[in-house]
Amino acid sequence: xxxxxxxxxxxxxxxxxxxxxxxxxxxxxxxxxxxxxxxxxxxxxxxxxxxxxxxxxxxxxxxxxxxxxxxxxxxxxxxxxxxxxxxxxxxxxxxxxxxxxxxxxxxxxxxxxxxxxxxxxxxxxxxxxxxxxxxxxxxxxxxxxxxxxxxxxxxxxxxxxxxxxxxxxxxxxxxxxxxxxxxxxxxxxxxxxxxxxxxxxxxxxxxxxxxxxxxxxxxxxxxxxxxxxxxxxxxxxxxxxxxxxxxxxxxxxxxxxxxxxxxxxxxxxxxxxxxxxxxxxxxxxxxxxxxxxxxxxxxxxxxxxxxxxxxxxxxxxxxxxxxxxxxxxxxxxx
Numbered sequence: 126x127x128x129x130x131x132x133x134x135x136x137x138x139x140x141x142x143x144x145x146x147x148x149x150x151x152x153x154x155x156x157x158x159x160x161x162x163x164x165x166x167x168x169x170x171x172x173x174x175x176x177x178x179x180x181x182x183x184x185x186x187x188x189x190x191x192x193x194x195x196x197x198x199x200x201x202x203x204x205x206x207x208x209x210x211x212x213x214x215x216x217x218x219x220x221x222x223x224x225x226x227x228x229x230x231x232x233x234x235x236x237x238x239x240x241x242x243x244x245x246x247x248x249x250x251x252x253x254x255x256x257x258x259x260x261x262x263x264x265x266x267x268x269x270x271x272x273x274x275x276x277x278x279x280x281x282x283x284x285x286x287x288x289x290x291x292x293x294x295x296x297x298x299x300x301x302x303x304x305x306x307x308x309x310x311x312x313x314x315x316x317x318x319x320x321x322x323x324x325x326x327x328x329x330x331x332x333x334x335x336x337x338x339x340x341x342x343x344x345x346x347x348x349x350x351x352x353x354x355x356x357x358x359x360x361x362x363x364x365x366x367x368x369x370x371x372x373x374x375x376x377x378x379x380x381x382x383x384x385x386x387x388x389x390x391x392x393x394x395x396x397x398x399x400x401x402x403x404x405x406x407x408x409x410x411x412x413x414x415x416x417x418x419x420x421x422x423x424x425x426x427x428x429x430x431x432x433x434x435x436x437x438x439x440x441x442x443x444x445x446x447x448x449x450x451x452x453x454x455x456x457x458x459x
Contacts, residue, residue, distance in 0.1 A: 138165050151191065154188070159199060160172065160198075171198055172198040172199070183435075210272045230267060231267075234451065237260065238263075239319070255317070270316060302358075303380075307361075308373075313380070316358060318435050328427070330380065330383075330425070331398070332374075332423065334377060334421060335357060336453045349416070357405070396456050420453060422456075423456045425441065425444055425448065445457065
């Protein structure tokens, strides 16, 4: 991020940023402050639009949401755009050099052809032969120059395709939660809209939450906790790969949306997820200590047009809370 604010402008933005953090009871961590400063500066259009939408929708503005914004709109941009721009500029500059030389060679060639044609004379065979030989040599040189240009353009095209692939990968990575590899809320909203437009109205929702995870983090540290989150997320994803949409919606909170699926069928999926996570075994890489068993509680419901997507998620979370209240490590169907 680059700013060219005066001291007065910077101070005003500082006060706005601190006010925002206080309003939403966010700690003034470097990540939180970076995102909020970008937001109050209105210097990142995509970030501002998304955060405005989150606030308008009444979503919980917590450190997880802010971190996801940071990963998608600041971190990836900072680490990837500079290198991509540099490579793209190199390809453009090289192509321009070759094109400029080809234009110059072509212009010279046309001039020589015009001059040669004027010198051709049936009555002066010797001079005409010399002109023809010269034109043949020039044509041969022009042919060689064109081969160089063609090869250069082929290389440029190949490099451009590689750069496009990198751009696509960056864009794709912005759709994923960086820790777990699950999709984010933006992808969720877009996908559900697409389903509804395709007349898919039956969508099952499964809310998932790790049991006693805060206590686990307190006992073993955030680093170990992040590894556990990632492993559990992959297990969750494995049961719906190709058929549903796995999303990370909070710190240790996940959501699965499955189109054309009833609540009863979703309950079976949820039970498989629960059992699969329960069977996972974790060992501390440093101490070789066997870590406590991780379990999840799950709430199942079904999308209705009346509730809409946000209402459906809230109902799935209500079912999840019932699963927690009735003993954890279980599935509750709304």
